[in-house]
Amino acid sequence: MQGFMNTALAIAMTTFIATGAHAETPSGKAWPGSKAGEPTPAAAGVPPALARNLANFDDLDFRVYTGQQWQDLHKTHTQDVLVHWPDGHTTQGIDTHIEDLKFMWTFAPDNRIREHPVRFGTADGEWTAVTGWLEGTFTQPMVLPDGTTIPPTGKAYRIPMATIGHWNEEGIMFEEFLYWDNGAFMKQIGLGQ
Numbered sequence: 001m002q003g004f005m006n007t008a009l010a011i012a013m014t015t016f017i018a019t020g021a022h023a024e025t026p027s028g029k030a031w032p033g034s035k036a037g038e039p040t041p042a043a044a045g046v047p048p049a050l051a052r053n054l055a056n057f058d059d060l061d062f063r064v065y066t067g068q069q070w071q072d073l074h075k076t077h078t079q080d081v082l083v084h085w086p087d088g089h090t091t092q093g094i095d096t097h098i099e100d101l102k103f104m105w106t107f108a109p110d111n112r113i114r115e116h117p118v119r120f121g122t123a124d125g126e127w128t129a130v131t132g133w134l135e136g137t138f139t140q141p142m143v144l145p146d147g148t149t150i151p152p153t154g155k156a157y158r159i160p161m162a163t164i165g166h167w168n169e170e171g172i173m174f175e176e177f178l179y180w181d182n183g184a185f186m187k188q189i190g191l192g193q
Helices: 002-019 048-065 070-075 094-107 182-188
Strands: 077-084 090-092 119-121 127-137 156-167 173-180
Touching: 048 070, 048 119, 048 127, 048 156, 070 077, 070 094, 077 094, 090 094, 156 182, 173 182
Parallel strands: 077 173
Antiparallel strands: 077 090, 119 127, 127 156, 156 173
16 A cells, blocks of 8 residues: 555656646645745645644755754654655665765755745645755765766756655654656766766
8 A cells, every 4th residue: 555655646746746737725825835045935724734844844955954954854854764765765764864865965065955846735744745956066076885986077957856755743754755857967967868
């Protein structure tokens, strides 16, 4: 059943993004996007648990992730968080997740997420879906797991990303699904065709 839910969520999110659909709140108004440095937007009719989780997710991407404030990742991720990555690998545990996240800054010290144009979720706040733009510049050598080093190209990237979060009743994610196009990313930084 879990595999079916994961597939269904991925298809729904992909369809939503691909069609350019605009989600509406229970009150019928469009869900507001959010940007770094701005107050979390409020929308009439959004249940408190969902509003809390979306605000926590904004803080996660804009302050914790972008600012590499790893000591605060526990505010949005459980200690045993299960994370599904775009390349197909899965990790378990917050410490492993932090180490995976840190890699992005080794070759792109300006790596960041500054906006969530689309953000919505289930009324009970159990699931959230957020899109954004992952941006940065490949200015430092990229060291691969096997020790191979790829010299920097100096090229910038701006790729769409999406995260689906599965939250517990305390407002902390115990499962996270990360989506972005690694092929587009490689092309933008000058490593793909």
